Amino acid sequence: MKKVLNFRFLILLVLAAVLIGWLVPSLFSPRVERIDTSTGLEILDTGLVDSAKIVDIDQRVELGLTEDWAADLPEDAPEDWAEYPGKVEFLYVAPQGEQIVDAIVAADLPQGYDSDVNRGSVWSTLLFTFLPILLLVGLFWFLMSSMQGGGGRLMSFGKSKASLVTPDTPTVKFDDVAGVEEAVEELKEIEEFLENPAKFQAVGAKIPKGVLLYGPPGTGKTLLARAVAGEAGVPFFHISGSDFVEMFVGVGASRVRDLFDQAKKNAPAIIFVDEIDAVGRHRGAGMGGGHDEREQTLNQMLVEMDGFDINTNVIMIAATNRPDILDPALLRPGRFDRQVGVEAPDLKGRQKVLEVHAKGKPISPEVDLDAMARRTPGFTGADLANVLNEAALLTARRDQQLIGPHELDEAIDRVIAGPQKRTRIMNEHDRSVTAYHEGGHALVAAAMNHTDPVTKVTILPRGRALGYTMVMPQEDRYSKTRNQLLDNLAYAMGGRMAEEIVFGDPSTGASNDISQATEIAKQMVTEFGMSADVGSVRLAGSSGEVFLGRDMGHGRDYSEDLAATVDREVRALMDSAMEEAAKALQSNRALLDSLAEQLLEKETLNETELAEIFAKVKKAPRRKHWVSGDWAPKSAPRKKPVTAPPPPKEEPSDTLPTEPTDVGTGGTGTADARAEQADGSSDPGTRSDAE
Numbered sequence: 009m010k011k012v013l014n015f016r017f018l019i020l021l022v023l024a025a026v027l028i029g030w031l032v033p034s035l036f037s038p039r040v041e042r043i044d045t046s047t048g049l050e051i052l053d054t055g056l057v058d059s060a061k062i063v064d065i066d067q068r069v070e071l072g073l074t075e076d077w078a079a080d081l082p083e084d085a086p087e088d089w090a091e092y093p094g095k096v097e098f099l100y101v102a103p104q105g106e107q108i109v110d111a112i113v114a115a116d117l118p119q120g121y122d123s124d125v126n127r128g129s130v131w132s133t134l135l136f137t138f139l140p141i142l143l144l145v146g147l148f149w150f151l152m153s154s155m156q157g158g159g160g161r162l163m164s165f166g167k168s169k170a171s172l173v174t175p176d177t178p179t180v181k182f183d184d185v186a187g188v189e190e191a192v193e194e195l196k197e198i199e200e201f202l203e204n205p206a207k208f209q210a211v212g213a214k215i216p217k218g219v220l221l222y223g224p225p226g227t228g229k230t231l232l233a234r235a236v237a238g239e240a241g242v243p244f245f246h247i248s249g250s251d252f253v254e255m256f257v258g259v260g261a262s263r264v265r266d267l268f269d270q271a272k273k274n275a276p277a278i279i280f281v282d283e284i285d286a287v288g289r290h291r292g293a294g295m296g297g298g299h300d301e302r303e304q305t306l307n308q309m310l311v312e313m314d315g316f317d318i319n320t321n322v323i324m325i326a327a328t329n330r331p332d333i334l335d336p337a338l339l340r341p342g343r344f345d346r347q348v349g350v351e352a353p354d355l356k357g358r359q360k361v362l363e364v365h366a367k368g369k370p371i372s373p374e375v376d377l378d379a380m381a382r383r384t385p386g387f388t389g390a391d392l393a394n395v396l397n398e399a400a401l402l403t404a405r406r407d408q409q410l411i412g413p414h415e416l417d418e419a420i421d422r423v424i425a426g427p428q429k430r431t432r433i434m435n436e437h438d439r440s441v442t443a444y445h446e447g448g449h450a451l452v453a454a455a456m457n458h459t460d461p462v463t464k465v466t467i468l469p470r471g472r473a474l475g476y477t478m479v480m481p482q483e484d485r486y487s488k489t490r491n492q493l494l495d496n497l498a499y500a501m502g503g504r505m506a507e508e509i510v511f512g513d514p515s516t517g518a519s520n521d522i523s524q525a526t527e528i529a530k531q532m533v534t535e536f537g538m539s540a541d542v543g544s545v546r547l548a549g550s551s552g553e554v555f556l557g558r559d560m561g562h563g564r565d566y567s568e569d570l571a572a573t574v575d576r577e578v579r580a581l582m583d584s585a586m587e588e589a590a591k592a593l594q595s596n597r598a599l600l601d602s603l604a605e606q607l608l609e610k611e612t613l614n615e616t617e618l619a620e621i622f623a624k625v626k627k628a629p630r631r632k633h634w635v636s637g638d639w640a641p642k643s644a645p646r647k648k649p650v651t652a653p654p655p656p657k658e659e660p661s662d663t664l665p666t667e668p669t670d671v672g673t674g675g676t677g678t679a680d681a682r683a684e685q686a687d688g689s690s691d692p693g694t695r696s697d698a699e
């Protein structure tokens with residue numbers, strides 16, 4: 009098959025050569041002046057013409073002029089005639105044919121005349137006329153057939169590139185990838201499967217077909233994928249998404265097919281698609297012609313993945329920096345349904361990455377890798393590898409044998425300053441503000457009575473967020489109570505309140521918190537019937553728009569009144585949330601400080617570390633029993649609800665004092681809307697489950 013392809017290509021080459029062969033001689037042949045037909049006839053009359061040649065097929069006459077032509081010219085001849093070279097030619101139209109022949113015969117030329125109907129030139133003319141057409145048709149044919157996905161069949165261009173994806177079996181091991189333990193854990197299962205597919209097939213286990221690695225550039229996604237192949241000892245096919253979408257229409261799709269065929273032949277194997285967003289972008293989101301091509305490539309990929317069965321033993325690993333723009337079809341079950349985040353390493357991780365890359369390099373014993381890791385918050389694995397490499401270059405340039413601390417320091421500065429630096433390095437003040445902010449969220453969450461435990465707090469920048477605090481529900485939540493929502497509001501504002509309490513100069517970092525909290529408060533008032541003043545009516549969603557009066561056709565418009573009430577109630581909820589947060593922080597100020605301190609030191613605190621700090625937390629006072637109206641007689645004793653045994657245990661009662669405070673009750677801080685940095689506290693708990 010491939011021979012045929014190359015043969016065709018050869019023919020094209022030969023034709024091109026012939027074409028050039030025809031064109032080039034005519035470029036170098038002696039000069040012939042092209043003149044008007046009438047001038048030609050006049051020249052014939054001068055008697056200074058030696059010979060003539062009628063080339064009928066071209067309707068062209070060539071005149072050979074006498075040797076002394078210029079000298080013999082009559083006085084009244086046009087000046088430029090003298091300039092003519094030994095040969096001139098002119099063209100005529102068919103009806104003039106006879107007249108031309110008569111004139112030539114009449115001129116009675118010394119060397120006579122010749123007619124040329126030139127058989128050879130018929131062929132050449134045919135060639136000249138039809139070759140370009142043939143070429144065009146051929147090109148068109150090629151484009152058409154490749155559009156149907158058969159590109160590789162016609163020409164070897166498309167094909168060869170795909171077969172150029174020669175698999176290798178990497179020697180990289182999981183140990184070479186540092187600081188991304190969670191991702192490694194996830195990928196170990198894949199590795200086990202590739203090592204021994206039969207074991208998994210025997211019990212009918214469903215193995216993921218695709219794993220998506222997402223995270224910022226240079227965090228080791230490629231390295232991780234290679235390590236899976238390296239550990240399992242299987243061939244690794246590496247192709248980049250942008251390679252798929254290339255030059256010729258349709259080649260992408262055929263290349264995908266080739267790649268999969270090849271991988272299946274080599275199974276068990278890994279196909280790694282770097283920059284999958286280049287093909288996997290939301291369908292219909294592309295622009296111009298390129299996107300049809302991209303869609304075909306994507307569709308082909310989906311088709312191939314759907315075609316995997318339990319015996320295929322090929323696993324796709326894809327990487328992207330932009331999981332948000334991927335086509336949802338890619339993420340559906342049976343495709344890239346396993347998604348693994350690969351983030352920039354934290355302090356410990358950075359130290360490990362440095363150790364990995366320092367291995368085999370002559371590092372001076374004076375060098376303290378731990379101190380280096382501390383100096384490089386926000387650096388990715390690639391940045392750190394780069395630092396060591398820069399340091400090695402500096403060392404060599406200075407004719408030293410060992411890489412010393414000075415070289416490393418300088419290398420860090422270079423990488424920070426370097427144009428390739430993509431990660432954000434925070435200054436000390438920003439870090440400290442972020443530490444208190446995130447610490448504030450976490451501490452308020454811990455102090456509230458109806459929140460889930462805080463599982464992770466970090467001040468490592470991620471995406472546009474400066475840091476985040478994670479609160480994990482321990483069980484599925486089907487609805488939320490008013491107290492839980494109020495707790496959510498309080499800890500959403502915890503970050504902001506910590507900034508106010510500690511620095512007295514809050515930052516824009518809370519804008520996202522504020523908008524999330526406001527959203528919840530609005531829903532409480534307009535959807536959940538949790539405001540006594542508004543009552544249990546649903547007002548047009550959380551947008552705050554009131555259409556109730558109009559709808560009921562009472563002829564009375566409530567909207568302005570109600571809108572004002574809604575605003576007041578939302579504001580009241582926010583104010584009391586801020587007050588609760590502030591009180592919780594103030595009565596736990598020592599914990600807040602040690603949280604911030606540890607965050608600045610370790611950057612990320614996990615559940616155990618947090619639990620240790622929070623063991624001493626003073627809980628917030630429980631809120632009063634709440635009913636929506638006056639219907640409940642104030643004096644009637646409240647009865648406990650019945651519960652399934654065992655009865656719920658009371659939470660510890662060491663509540664904090666409730667003396668009033670002036671912090672937080674003043675400004676709501678909503679003016680922060682101009683904030684540019686999103687804070688992105690990813691609180692799964694602040695989502696409303698009550699749709």
Ligand SMILES: Nc1ncnc2c1ncn2[C@@H]1O[C@H](COP(=O)(O)OP(=O)(O)OP(=O)(O)O)[C@@H](O)[C@H]1O
Nearest residue numbers: 184185186225226227228229230231361389390393
């Ligand atoms: N976690 C890590 N441990 C050790 N080395 C790392 C790590 N992350 C990156 N590196 C180093 O940086 C180099 C580049 O990383 P890699 O190409 O795997 O990043 P990537 O996440 O695939 O980046 P991109 O998104 O730009 O493709 C690696 O070859 C390795 O030397």
Ligand SMILES: [Zn+2]
Nearest residue numbers: 503521687689
């Ligand atoms: Zn926040």
